[in-house]
Amino acid sequence: MSENKGNPNVLVISAHALDFVWRCGGTIAKYSNAGSNVRIINLTLGERGESGDLWNGIENATEEQVKEIRTDEANKASEILGAELKIMDMGDHPLITDKENIIDLVKELREFQPEIILTHFTGDPLNPDHPEAAKLFYKALRAAQVPGVEPDTKILGPVKTFMFEPDQPEFCGFNPDAFIDITDVMEIKEKAMTVSESQKYMFDNYSRRAAYRGYIASRVSGNKEIKNAEAFKRFAPYTGQFFS
Numbered sequence: 001m002s003e004n005k006g007n008p009n010v011l012v013i014s015a016h017a018l019d020f021v022w023r024c025g026g027t028i029a030k031y032s033n034a035g036s037n038v039r040i041i042n043l044t045l046g047e048r049g050e051s052g053d054l055w056n057g058i059e060n061a062t063e064e065q066v067k068e069i070r071t072d073e074a075n076k077a078s079e080i081l082g083a084e085l086k087i088m089d090m091g092d093h094p095l096i097t098d099k100e101n102i103i104d105l106v107k108e109l110r111e112f113q114p115e116i117i118l119t120h121f122t123g124d125p126l127n128p129d130h131p132e133a134a135k136l137f138y139k140a141l142r143a144a145q146v147p148g149v150e151p152d153t154k155i156l157g158p159v160k161t162f163m164f165e166p167d168q169p170e171f172c173g174f175n176p177d178a179f180i181d182i183t184d185v186m187e188i189k190e191k192a193m194t195v196s197e198s199q200k201y202m203f204d205n206y207s208r209r210a211a212y213r214g215y216i217a218s219r220v221s222g223n224k225e226i227k228n229a230e231a232f233k234r235f236a237p238y239t240g241q242f243f244s
Contacts (some may be wrong), residue, residue, distance in 0.1 A: 007035040011114035012083070012103075015133035016092060017044030017070040018196055021077045022206045023164035024118050025189040026182025026230050031116075032082030033185065039112055040078050041105075042087045043133050045070040049093030051198040066198075073195050080192040095129040097136045103150065105140035110153040117141075121163040121233060123172045130166065161235035165213075167205065176231035179217035186210060186228040 010031045014020040015039070020028065020040050032038045049065045055065050071087065078085035086108070091099060119137050143149040144156040153215040166172045182189060193203045210228040217229040238244070 007031075007037075008115035009113060010038045010116045010118070011112055012038070012040045013070070013111070013117065013119040013133060013180055014040055014042050015095060015120055015129045015138045016044055016050045017042055017074040018046070018050075018077060018202075019120070019130075020118075021081070021189070021192050021196070022167070022202050023120075024230055024232075025077070025081055025192050026181045026185050026210065026228065027118065027232075028081045028083050029185040029188040029192075030180065030182060035114075038081075039085040039114070040074075040083050040085045041108060042074055042085065044087060044092035044095055044129070045074070045087065045089050046092050046198075048091070049127075049129065051147050053200060054198045060177055070096060070198060072225075073198065076195040077192040080188060080195070092129050095132045097132065099135060102140050102143060105136065105152055106144045107143040107153065109140060109156050110150065113154070113156060117159050117161045117163065118164055118232070121166050121172055121174050123174070124166050126168055126171055134163065162232040163235060165209070165231045167202075174233060176213075176233055178232040179213060179220070179229045180232070181214070181217060181223070181226045181229050182210065183214065183225065183227045183229075 012020045012024060012028060018125050018225050028038050045067050047063055047070055054069055055061050058065065076083055077080060088104065090097065120130040120134040122131050122134045147155055162178060165176065167242045190207065193206065210230065213229040213231045218224055218226040
């Protein structure tokens, strides 16, 4: 459990360098500002398939050069959001994982002991790296919660998992059932989004998305103060003594 009573440890599993910024940057800032420990794990830097502006804009660009820029972007963005960042550098497009990657992620889960985990939706035909990241995470989550895997480490207890919104949800069958009001931290998210030189076009996309999701969240909740929100899909159904 988190050392901060009432402030859960939050882990974000991001396939590429800045996926976490676009999809849940506001939520990261909300939890960080509230006193939670937030850790982001970048499985890759997106150096091959998500850095088109760099490949097109730098003469004779190299993969190492692109990775260096993406690392800098991810570090700057996570710092703005108030989160710790770890880069696992598994390589993207395609992201292909194996047993060693699963065990590495198991160790991360057990070391950090998150209570809330945010990750990719399980379907995305437009970018197979995203569901592959989700697939890797759920394999690691299962393994982290059974005692026979890495028995010298503390097993992971129950966690609440939420899958964040894909870039083009209409192609992915994504129907959110949870919204986080990020109105009060939208400026922080926008600041984090502006560090990207490799995916500048995403700024407008997710600024508009936040406003649209804010409209939906406001309608659903009746709270007219909600102007910006981020959308998520629960992995497991809600369980409690009463509806919440």
